[in-house]
Amino acid sequence: MKATLLEGVTVKEICEGFEYSELEGKGLYGWSGKLTIQPEYQRNYLYSENDGEKEKAVIESVLKGYPIGLLYFNKVGDRYEVLDGQQRITSLGRYLKNLFSVKDLTGNSHYFKSIDETDKQKILDTKLTIYICEGTETEIKEWFKTINIVGIPLNKQEISNSIYSGSFVTLAKAEFSNSQNNRLNVWRAYVKGNVKRQEILRTALEWVAKNSYDVAVDEYMSFHRYDTNIDELKNYFEQVITWINETFTKTYDEMCGLEWGRLYEEYHEENFDKEKLAAELEKLYYDGYVTNKNGIFEYVLKFLATGDKDTKLLHVRFFGPNEKRRAYDEQTKEAKNLDRSNCPDCVLEKRRNAKKIWKFSEMEADHVTAWSKGGATDLKNCQMLCKYHNRLKGNF
Numbered sequence: 075m076k077a078t079l080l081e082g083v084t085v086k087e088i089c090e091g092f093e094y095s096e097l098e099g100k101g102l103y104g105w106s107g108k109l110t111i112q113p114e115y116q117r118n119y120l121y122s123e124n125d126g127e128k129e130k131a132v133i134e135s136v137l138k139g140y141p142i143g144l145l146y147f148n149k150v151g152d153r154y155e156v157l158d159g160q161q162r163i164t165s166l167g168r169y170l171k172n173l174f175s176v177k178d179l180t181g182n183s184h185y186f187k188s189i190d191e192t193d194k195q196k197i198l199d200t201k202l203t204i205y206i207c208e209g210t211e212t213e214i215k216e217w218f219k220t221i222n223i224v225g226i227p228l229n230k231q232e233i234s235n236s237i238y239s240g241s242f243v244t245l246a247k248a249e250f251s252n253s254q255n256n257r258l259n260v261w262r263a264y265v266k267g268n269v270k271r272q273e274i275l276r277t278a279l280e281w282v283a284k285n286s287y288d289v290a291v292d293e294y295m296s297f298h299r300y301d302t303n304i305d306e307l308k309n310y311f312e313q314v315i316t317w318i319n320e321t322f323t324k325t326y327d328e329m330c331g332l333e334w335g336r337l338y339e340e341y342h343e344e345n346f347d348k349e350k351l352a353a354e355l356e357k358l359y360y361d362g363y364v365t366n367k368n369g370i371f372e373y374v375l376k377f378l379a380t381g382d383k384d385t386k387l388l389h390v391r392f393f394g395p396n397e398k399r400r401a402y403d404e405q406t407k408e409a410k411n412l413d414r415s416n417c418p419d420c421v422l423e424k425r426r427n428a429k430k431i432w433k434f435s436e437m438e439a440d441h442v443t444a445w446s447k448g449g450a451t452d453l454k455n456c457q458m459l460c461k462y463h464n465r466l467k468g469n470f
């Protein structure tokens with residue numbers, strides 16, 4: 075079983091000699107007769123259902139320059155059968171044969187014959203990405219099952235790389251998917267992922283596309299597909315890395331894999347007091363009650379920039395069962411001696427529960443001094459309140 079990437083075949087070529095059977099409701103042949111679009115075992119044409127929503131979408135994508143995805147053909151002798159892509163090819167063929175129309179931005183419908191010459195050429199010249207597979211039917215079926223269901227499916231970036239193959243991807247891979255690149259050691263402190271599986275490249279693209287331009291990675295790749303340099307991608311990535319290096323005086327393992335692109339966009343214009351930042355981090359890093367160490371970096375950036383203590387980022391540990399039980403026992407013993415409720419807030423309220431002794435299961439632990447105000451999660455700072463009063467008070 076062999077699969078070869080065939081690039082450069084245009085919509086015009088694939089739709090040459092396209093035949094559609096109205097009777098059977100399927101595309102039959104294309105590519106000047108050497109392509110069987112719908113071998114017997116395949117489904118009927120479904121894209122014309124729902125008022126042709128999907129076939130129209132194929133044409134709209136092509137007109138906008140968006141990719142329509144990979145096509146897989148099976149080579150049988152000197153002929154080809156479509157393994158995957160028959161619906162898309164049939165949409166293209168049917169449109170070129172004026173069998174349906176597509177609405178433009180102003181809502182007017184246009185058949186292929188009535189669109190302007192530039193759009194016509196754009197559709198006809200669109201290049202398709204085709205994989206030619208060769209092997210026995212069993213092999214091909216097995217392989218198809220593998221790429222689709224089991225095995226290691228292509229990840230997002232691997233798919234994008236094949237869809238947008240061209241000079242940009244080649245250069246980008248040489249930089250970001252190259253295990254010999256000596257910058258890799260620096261990047262690895264902050265960026266997670268497998269170089270060979272294009273994961274560093276993915277991050278670099280996400281940073282520049284999503285965080286800097288607020289567009290999808292695929293859109294960015296489509297736009298730059300035939301660029302002959304990757305300066306913007308490379309510079310932005312290094313800018314983020316430099317900012318991290320300069321902002322944090324110490325590197326922690328937990329810094330690897332954070333959303334640095336987003337944090338850079340949010341905070342790179344702040345003038346941080348680096349010593350203060352380092353001290354705050356150090357304190358949180360060694361605070362046993364902070365269970366989410368990954369969150370401390372954003373917490374400190376946000377706190378120093380805005381004064382906001384976003385404790386959600388830290389997952390501060392709650393009191394454990396032993397601490398609660400000890401606090402409960404002490405409080406209850408004292409309450410019984412003084413003939414009052416073991417919930418201090420019920421006592422203060424002086425209402426009907428002022429003398430009620432709550433059961434352990436009816437109470438919850440509360441930080442006397444909120445953690446965010448410096449209160450620790452230890453016994454001295456633990457008090458049990460009835461559920462009503464604890465919820466009234468809220469945490470932190």
Ligand SMILES: [Zn+2]
Nearest residue numbers: 417420460463
């Ligand atoms: Zn109470």
